[in-house]
Amino acid sequence: MSLRKALAHKRYDVRREALRALVPDATPHERKHLISVAGDDSADMRLAFAHLMEEHRWPEAIDSLIELLADTRNFGSHLSMGGAWSRFSVARSAAQALGAFEGLPVSAIDALLDAASAHSADPFVACAALSALAKQDDARITPVLLTALESPGLDGDAAFRPRAQAAAWALCDRATSEKLDALDPDAARVAQRDTSVIAGPLLVAFGALGGEPREKLLRELRAATQFERETLVFSDAAPDSWGRRLLERAYGNGLSEFEYLTLADDTCRQGALRFLDDAGKIIRGASADAVPRVVELQAITAIARAYEQGREISADEMQALAGAGGSGLLQRADTDDGGSIIEAEIHLAKRSKLFRQTEPPLSALAATFAK
Known part of the structure; x- marks a missing residue:
């Protein structure tokens, strides 16, 4: 047949x-x-x-x-x-x-x-x-999402509000994909007072949007001593699970969320945020083995090629290959190419043997900051 x-x-x-x-x-x-x-x-x-x-x-x-x-x-x-x-x-x-x-x-x-x-x-x-x-272009979408944030719980259960949670995540996706220009004061109120599974995505959205709405929210969170939620606003700038492991290797276990945010070496920092202390100086780690560190382009390429071809490489070379990623991803490396820093892509067929980390869901991260 x-x-x-x-x-x-x-x-x-x-x-x-x-x-x-x-x-x-x-x-x-x-x-x-x-x-x-x-x-x-x-x-x-x-x-x-x-x-x-x-x-x-x-x-x-x-x-x-x-x-x-x-x-x-x-x-x-x-x-x-x-x-x-x-x-x-x-x-x-x-x-x-x-x-x-x-x-x-x-x-x-x-x-x-x-x-x-x-x-x-x-x-x-x-x-x-x-x-x-979440990622579609239409002016009607954001108002619908904001309205859905106020949706009641199923069967009268105020703790189980899936429509509100879906709306919060959709707003987060719109913010991080640059489909959202601003969030209104009602969204800021939800980010401060609602349960973590709804507030968490909104806090990340405010962090991604930046500007005065984010600064106002941060001031209000500090005034209310909601420091865990304040940290979540910056979570989009935090290292991923692989980057966290590299920082722990350099500074030891037990790092706080603030330390994960600020100990990354500023030379290779990407994105719109830079972290300063009260004196206006850039906060940076003191480890001699910076995370991430800048490597020489030809050297890291030679190590990657040797690994790909199955040749023996030393423990130091393996460490250099695994720890070169500026974003935490093994296949990217911040490299020094004749005086300028670039991010190079390294494609490895054997990547799974070196890198098995997967990102934790942000909902789990949000729950960590529930207060």
Whole structure:
């Protein structure tokens, strides 16, 4: 049986596997036929289609994904130990798929805005829609996100407010992707007073935006002795998990969040922030082995090439290769190229043997600063 014929098989699992096999290499002519699967009687087929479109992002599929936002096939169970709400998995996945597109037409943004504001038997469809809007260009999006910050909790539980949390993360994403110009005083109030899972992303957003709103928020946090939340405002400038390990190697364990922020050597600091003490002097570490440190371009390239070719390299050379990243990422190195500092990309097929760190979710970081 050919894959095309399998798409008409009476069993949905056969049709689904055929769809998964056909989509990756489909020609423009074949796509039109495959998109019709969005109208399949089986909700599992419609769900598979949404997942595939999130991965492959066919522009021709956007209209079908818009229609699937209204799909109310309930995948939930009355035996579930969770809340009493439904689980419209197809609609959720359609929203996630639309969010994967870099630029959506107005019709898709209209549909996501409607879904984000609608009262549905599945409240997490709205959450998915809010997340999908985060990086889109439309003046209506930010007001909708700000309004959603005030959403009540599910089943009257003030501690469980997924729509507000989704809105906070969407605003954070808009700020860090330069889709957001400013946050209003109501958002600052939420950042100061709300629970950490909602306030945390907003604090990062204020940090990314900068300007007087950030400075005003920082003053208010200091006045209220909310120092943990003040630190979170600067978390976007903090080193990642790999960079933290390098700092711990140079200065020992038990560093505070402030020390992680300020002990990085200022010579290679990137971004808009520079940290000064009360005298206006740059705060920098005292370690002889600066983190990050500047390395000679030809030397680090030779070490990387030797490692790539499987030749023996010394412990010092391995340390130089692993500790050269200015941003904490192993494949980047701050290098001295004849008097000027540049950041070079080092591509290693064997990278996994050297670097196994993964970033902790920012939600976990936010919880760390809960006060």
